[in-house]
Each structure stands twice: as C-alpha cells, then as structure tokens.
Amino acid sequence: MSAESARxxxxxxxxxxxxxxxxxxLILADESGIGSLTIRSLADAxxxxxxxxxxxxxxxxxxxxxxxxxxxxxxxxxxxxxxxRSGMYRRAHSVRAVLRRHTWAIGLLESRTSPGGATLRHxxxxxxxxxxxxxxxxxxxxxxxxxxxxIYGFALQEAALPLNGSEPxxxxxxxxxxxxxDGRYPYLYxxxxxxxxxxxxxxxxxxxxxxxxxxxxxEGWISHRPG
Amino acid sequence: MSAESARxxxxxxxxxxxxxxxxxxLILADESGIGSLTIRSLADAxxxxxxxxxxxxxxxxxxxxxxxxxxxxxxxxxxxxxxxRSGMYRRAHSVRAVLRRHTWAIGLLESRTSPGGATLRHxxxxxxxxxxxxxxxxxxxxxxxxxxxxIYGFALQEAALPLNGSEPxxxxxxxxxxxxxDGRYPYLYxxxxxxxxxxxxxxxxxxxxxxxxxxxxxEGWISHRPG
DNA sequence: ATCGGTTTTCGTACTATGTACGAAATGGGC
DNA sequence: GCCCATTTCGTACATAGTACGAAAACCGAT
Numbered sequence: 001m002s003a004e005s006a007r008x009x010x011x012x013x014x015x016x017x018x019x020x021x022x023x024x025x026l027i028l029a030d031e032s033g034i035g036s037l038t039i040r041s042l043a044d045a046x047x048x049x050x051x052x053x054x055x056x057x058x059x060x061x062x063x064x065x066x067x068x069x070x071x072x073x074x075x076x077x078x079x080x081x082x083x084x085r086s087g088m089y090r091r092a093h094s095v096r097a098v099l100r101r102h103t104w105a106i107g108l109l110e111s112r113t114s115p116g117g118a119t120l121r122h123x124x125x126x127x128x129x130x131x132x133x134x135x136x137x138x139x140x141x142x143x144x145x146x147x148x149x150x151i152y153g154f155a156l157q158e159a160a161l162p163l164n165g166s167e168p169x170x171x172x173x174x175x176x177x178x179x180x181x182d183g184r185y186p187y188l189y190x191x192x193x194x195x196x197x198x199x200x201x202x203x204x205x206x207x208x209x210x211x212x213x214x215x216x217x218x219e220g221w222i223s224h225r226p227g
Numbered sequence: 228m229s230a231e232s233a234r235x236x237x238x239x240x241x242x243x244x245x246x247x248x249x250x251x252x253l254i255l256a257d258e259s260g261i262g263s264l265t266i267r268s269l270a271d272a273x274x275x276x277x278x279x280x281x282x283x284x285x286x287x288x289x290x291x292x293x294x295x296x297x298x299x300x301x302x303x304x305x306x307x308x309x310x311x312r313s314g315m316y317r318r319a320h321s322v323r324a325v326l327r328r329h330t331w332a333i334g335l336l337e338s339r340t341s342p343g344g345a346t347l348r349h350x351x352x353x354x355x356x357x358x359x360x361x362x363x364x365x366x367x368x369x370x371x372x373x374x375x376x377x378i379y380g381f382a383l384q385e386a387a388l389p390l391n392g393s394e395p396x397x398x399x400x401x402x403x404x405x406x407x408x409d410g411r412y413p414y415l416y417x418x419x420x421x422x423x424x425x426x427x428x429x430x431x432x433x434x435x436x437x438x439x440x441x442x443x444x445x446e447g448w449i450s451h452r453p454g
Numbered sequence: 455a456t457c458g459g460t461t462t463t464c465g466t467a468c469t470a471t472g473t474a475c476g477a478a479a480t481g482g483g484c
Numbered sequence: 485g486c487c488c489a490t491t492t493c494g495t496a497c498a499t500a501g502t503a504c505g506a507a508a509a510c511c512g513a514t
Contacts, residue, residue: 016462035338039501051502052463060501107337110330110386111262120412127414137421145384145430146377146437153380157372159337185347187354194364203372210373217440243491265471278473279492287472 016048018056022066026102029067034104037063064108069116071105074098077125084133085215091126092151092211099155106156134222143218150214154207161203173197243275245283249293253329256294261331264290291335296343298332301325304352311360312442318353319378319438326382333383361449370445377441381434388430400424 014020024046029037039060043050057063075098078091099106115123130140162176173192180189195201241247251273256264266287270277284290302325305318326333342350357367389403400419407416422428 038499040499049464051465054502055462103337106383107334110334110383113387113389115389120415124412124415127418131414131417137418141418141422142433142436145381145433146440149377149380149384149437150373151376151380152383153376153378154372156333156337156379156383157376160340162340162342185351187358188347188351190358191354191364191368195368206369206372209369210376213373213444214440217444266473267471276493277471278494281473282491 016046016052016056020046021053021056022063022070025063026067026070029104030102034108065112065114065116068105068108068112069118071098071102072116072122073118074101075122077122078129079125080129080132084129084135085219087129088126088147088215088218089211091129092147093207095151096155096158096207099152100158103155103159106152106159109152135218139221143221146214146218150210154210158203243273243279243283247273248280248283249290249297252290253294253297256331257329261335292339292341292343295332295335295339296345298325298329299343299349300345301328302349304349305356306352307356307359311356311362312446314356315353315374315445316438316442318356319374320434322378323382323385323434326379327385330382330386333379333386336379362445366448370448373441373445377437381437385430 021042025037025042028042028045032041039050039053042063043053046053057066076090076094078087078094080087127140127144130143131137135143162173173196177189177192177197179185180192183189196203248269252264252269255269255272259268266277266280269290270280273280284293303317303321305314307314354367354371357370358364362370389400400423404416404419404424406412407419423430
C-alpha cells in the first residue's frame with residue numbers, strides 16, 4: 001500500500017498510543033456509559049487485546065484520571081476580551097456544555113483529587129481573568145468557589161434529572177406525577193404540573209437565571225469591598 | 228439466654244432485614260469507601276453470607292439507590308420557623324454536612340435518576356417553605372435550582388479537594404505548589420501561597436459567603452418580581 | 455539481507471465481583 | 485410433632501482488572 005501513515009503496523013490496525021487509548025475510552029464512555037468502559041471493551045473498540053493497553057497506561061484508574069483531564073481540555077479557556085463578566089459567562093456555558101456531553105465525568109470528579117495538566121491550565125486561565133479584572137486574591141477565591149459550585153452543581157442536577165433522553169418530558173414524568181396526585185406531595189405536584197410539565201419548560205433554561213444572579217453579585221464586588 | 232430480642236436467630240447473629248442491610252452498607256461505604264462496598268464485604272460485616280442479602284434487595288444497584296435515599300433522610304427537613312431565609316440557610320448547611328459525611332453519595336447522584344421516598348419528602352418540604360414564603364411557582368423553581376446547584380456543587384468541590392483528611396493543608400499541598408513555582412501557573416501559585424496555604428484558611432468557610440450572596444438575591448425576589 | 459537489542463503486543467491465568475439457581479435450614483401455627 | 489412459608493446459603497458461572505512473561509514486530513548497524 002502506498003502512503004500509509006507511519007503510525008500503522010503490518011496488520012490493518014493503526015498503532016496504539018496513549019492518546020488513542022484515551023480518546024477511544026472517551027468515546028466509549030460517551031456512547032455506552034462509564035459502566036461499560038472496561039479494559040476488554042476498550043480493547044475491542046480499538047481492535048486490539050486487553051493487555052496491550054497496559055503498555056500505555058498503568059491501570060484503569062489512570063485512564064479515569066486522564067479522562068477527567070481530557071474532558072477539562074474540551075472547555076474553552078476564558079479570555080479577557082469583552083470584559084471579565086463576558087469571559088466568565090462564556091466559560092460557565094462552556095463548562096456546562098462539556099459536562100453535558102460527558103455526564104459520567106461529574107461522578108468521576110468526586111473521587112479524583114489530583115488535577116491533570118488541562119485542569120490546571122483551565123483553573124489558571126480562569127483565575128487570571130478574575131485577577132486581572134481587579135478582584136483581589138481573597139475575592140477571587142470567593143468568586144471562584146461560588147461560580148464553580150454553581151456550575152458543577154447545575155451540571156450534576158441536570159445529569160440526575162429523572163428524565164434524560166429526548167422523549168418529551170411529559171411522557172416520562174407522567175407516572176411519577178401520578179404518585180404525587182394522592183396528596184402526599186402537594187408542592188411537588190404543583191411545581192410539576194404548573195411548571196415542569198408545561199410545554200416549553202426546559203430545566204436547562206434555569207442555568208442562565210442563576211448565573212445572572214451570581215455574576216450580578218460579583219459585579220458589586222469590584223467597586224465596593226465585601227472581602 | 229433470657230430476654231433476647233425477637234429479631235435474633237438461633238445462631239448468634241441478629242436477624243437480617245432490609246434496614247440492617249442498608250445501614251450496614253452505609254457504614255461500610257463511609258468507612259472504606261464506596262469502592263469497597265461489595266456484596267461479600269457487606270455480608271462479612273453483617274456476619275452472614277453473600278447470597279442471604281439478596282433476600283432483602285434485588286441487586287446491588289438497588290442498594291446504591293437506597294443508600295442515596297438513606298443519605299437524603301439524614302438531612303433535616305426545613306421548616307418555616309424563623310422565616311424562609313433561616314429555613315433555607317439551615318437546610319443548606321444540613322445538606323452540606325450530610326454530603327460531607329457521605330461524600331461517595333455525590334458521585335452516586337449523577338447516575339441515579341429515580342428519587343426515593345426520603346428524597347421526595349425532602350424536596351416537598353423545601354418547596355413548601357419557599358412557596359409559603361411567597362415565592363411564585365416560577366420563582367420557586369428558579370430559587371430551588373439555584374440553591375441546590377450551589378449546595379451540591381460546593382459539596383462536590385469539597386469532595387474533590389486535592390487535600391482530604393486531617394493533615395495540615397500545607398503539607399499535602401507543598402509538592403503541588405512546587406510544581407507551580409516554575410512560573411507556568413502564576414495565578415494558581417499566587418492564590419495557593421497567598422490564600423489557600425495561609426494558616427487558618429479553610430475552603431469550607433467559602434460556603435457561607437456564596438450562600439449569603441444567593442440568599443440575598445432571593446430576598447429581592449419576593450418584594451419585586453423578576454420572574 | 456542479517457543480526458541483536460528495544461519496543462510493542464498479547465496469551466494465559468489468577469483473583470475479585472455480581473448474582474442465578476436451587477437446596478437446606480429455620481420458624482411458626484396447627 | 486408436622487407442614488408449609490420464610491430465610492439462609494452453597495455452588496457455580498460470567499465478567500472484571502491485571503500480573504507475568506513470552507512472542508512478535510521493529511529498527512539501526514553491519
């Protein structure tokens with residue numbers, strides 16, 4: 001065969017690499033869920049054998065660590081252009097979009113305590129925008145904790161919504177609301193029927209509302225000094 | 228032996244029950260991490276055999292679902308006394324305290340989409356406080372999404388802190404900060420040295436600051452009408 | 455082309471896990 | 485003491501992660 005990539009081997013398959021292992025793992029997790037990401041299924045997906053993977057990663061846990069970092073690398077690094085508020089707004093949306101694509105990453109976050117390179121770069125860029133905008137170190141820590149708590153928490157709630165998938169909300173929620181109608185959960189029933197099940201309601205729309213509240217508050221921090 | 232509990236059997240062990248299975252599972256998860264919660268280890272902890280457990284639960288996934296609900300049941304139900312703000316403040320702290328005791332529950336949340344009874348009761352009570360305080364249905368949904376996003380997200384960040392355990396923060400973070408000092412992460416270095424590593428700094432203290440911001444904003448929603 | 459060392463791939467096998475499928479043990483009313 | 489429902493559990497299988505070392509592929513020097 002003529003100009004075959006240097007990264008191929010005598011057999012048909014492209015040569016393995018750490019990057020290929022990780023990107024295949026990411027795709028597999030997205031497609032079948034993190035629970036279906038096994039060394040064997042990963043090997044299958046790559047057309048290789050389980051033990052070959054271990055030449056590129058120490059163990060599965062290292063794959064999971066790296067996946068989280070890979071997910072972070074998909075988040076657009078915030079910049080100063082347009083002002084800090086615009087930068088933080090766009091970053092928030094980027095984080096949420098990424099975590100929606102890879103919801104399993106949220107669950108992974110809880111157990112992974114050593115940030116990877118992309119994660120560090122991401123934090124560095126975000127801190128930079130805040131500091132250069134005039135937030136003191138102290139206010140920056142307050143602002144960052146507040147923003148990220150909100151963003152991660154929102155993503156977590158979205159992931160845990162009783163209705164995930166593209167079915168109309170009403171269909172999936174119907175039986176659940178049935179349970180409410182016996183009067184045991186009047187407020188849940190109310191908010192379900194009068195709001196969540198109304199045509200056009202989309203939990204995702206709540207994101208901007210809360211985000212605005214937070215950004216508005218931060219705005220006040222720059223001129224005045226509550227920290 | 229004389230007055231032995233009715234819930235015991237000829238052999239020494241207390242009789243099994245769904246409750247005992249679940250509370251043992253909770254303890255085991257707290258003590259050894261959710262990863263060490265296996266049917267066999269659970270059976271060991273209860274002095275029984277693996278397959279006996281399956282008389283009380285359908286499968287392990289049902290245990291995990293129930294554990295999440297059990298965790299929710301530990302959260303103090305909010306009440307109206309002292310006003311909605313006080314109720315929401317105390318609820319927020321109760322949720323955080325519970326999730327700190329059972330950090331593994333945060334990771335579980337992402338994958339569990341059918342709320343249990345305690346979870347429903349908790350939501351019901353919280354919605355009630357907000358509605359009775361005068362928040363419209365719409366504003367209540369905004370407020371609840373905002374509050375819970377913040378609380379869960381904060382708990383998630385706490386769980387993912389590179390430093391967990393009682394060691395002095397500085398000790399654990401030293402090598403990490405070393406990595407920053409080469410100038411690649413100036414802002415991370417700055418915030419680490421000037422803030423996070425300062426004696427007395429405690430990430431948990433950030434909780435009240437963000438919570439106050441949110442509650443202050445909600446306060447404005449009752450009199451005026453941004454929803 | 456050949457050879458020798460390096461890198462990469464992978465076969466085998468062991469341990470841990472969830473749990474299906476009955477069988478055995480237990481308990482409680484008659 | 486007997487019978488049936490409940491509870492406990494032994495055995496066994498499929499699926500995981502991965503240790504260990506052998507085989508294969510690769511590559512530069514001759």
